[in-house]
Amino acid sequence: ESDDYCEVNFLEKVLPAFSDPQVKLSYCQYDFVNTEGNKNPGAFLRYVGTVDDNKWKSSYVNDASEEVETALAIKNTIPNVSGAVFRKPLYSFLLNDKNWLSMRICGDWIFYLHIIQNGKIAYTTKTKSYFRFHTSNTSVATYSTAAYYKEHEMVACEINKLYDISEQTLLKNYENIRMFFNQNVHDKKLVFEELYNIQKVLSLGKNDQ
Secondary structure: OOOOEEOOOHHHHHHHHHHOOOEEEEEEEEEEEOOOOOEEOOHHHHHHHOOOOOHHHOOEEEEHHHHHHHHHOOOOOOOOHHHEEEOOOOOOHHHHOHHHHOOOOOHHHHHHHHHOOOOEEEEEEEEEEEEEOOOOOHHHHOOOOHHHHHHHHHHHHHHHHHOOOOHHHHHHHHHHHHHHHHHHOOOOOOOHHHHOOHHHHHOOOHHHO
């Protein structure tokens, strides 16, 4: 990522997790940086803290299914791919998926879900990736658009197709996005339930296929 950077020991601290052949992705703690280069200490922990106050304060290795149930199904807890290293997949049908290729907001989230499936994910606090967050950031500019919420519905559908996820966790995702919609969308023509249909999501359960 051309606008982001990391600490010099990034690879030294992130790569050892791959000594476990089941680890598919390893990532680190983040610091958010503004356009002037000023760091926002603790912003990452506040961001993921809405999911779990303590989880990201310590390094861990977790089964993918457990990680999705407790974190990645609720929120994209890997906010930027610049802080992650992953094994090269033998094959990814995503590269031939027109819907995924057309995504501009949540494509990375769906990629993580696929890359870690049937494996493990590792996280370390021993290094940091610095994610430069612009007020004109592509994602920020889309917060009030229909596409933002449709893509989040697509993520939720993919989660429920790939993993055996509890309805309670999927509802947490739904409520998080609904709250975000209410805070950021002022166009009365946009109706949240038309953009993110929770019944559609729930109907795609892995065990129901």
